[in-house]
Amino acid sequence: MSKLHLVFGGRVKDPQGLDFTDLKAIDIVGIYENYADAEDAWRASAQRTVDDAEMKYVVVHLHRLLEPDVQQA
Numbered sequence: 598m599s600k601l602h603l604v605f606g607g608r609v610k611d612p613q614g615l616d617f618t619d620l621k622a623i624d625i626v627g628i629y630e631n632y633a634d635a636e637d638a639w640r641a642s643a644q645r646t647v648d649d650a651e652m653k654y655v656v657v658h659l660h661r662l663l664e665p666d667v668q669q670a
Contacts, residue, residue: 599660602635603628606642606654615655628659 604626608618617623626642629635635656646652 599630600632601628601630601659601663602632603657603659604635604638604642604654605657606646606652608651609653612650612653615653617653618651624654626654632656632658 605623606626607620607623610616610618624642626638629638639654639656642654643652646654
């Protein structure tokens with residue numbers, strides 16, 4: 598199984614948290630089959646919004662959600 602990663606972002610109430618203010622306005626950047634590609638996409642998206650403290654992008658390890666009991670190598 599591929600180690601899928603989701604990159605998305607949006608406005609947050611607190612830049613140190615993950616409480617997104619408007620789930621309908623979430624920017625889904627994409628799903629990537631490895632962390633390196635996901636990190637590149639995250640970095641590009643975060644860099645575009647670097648001057649907006651209320652915008653936050655994250656990488657979610659989908660493979661860990663799909664198979665939570667599998668040991669990570």
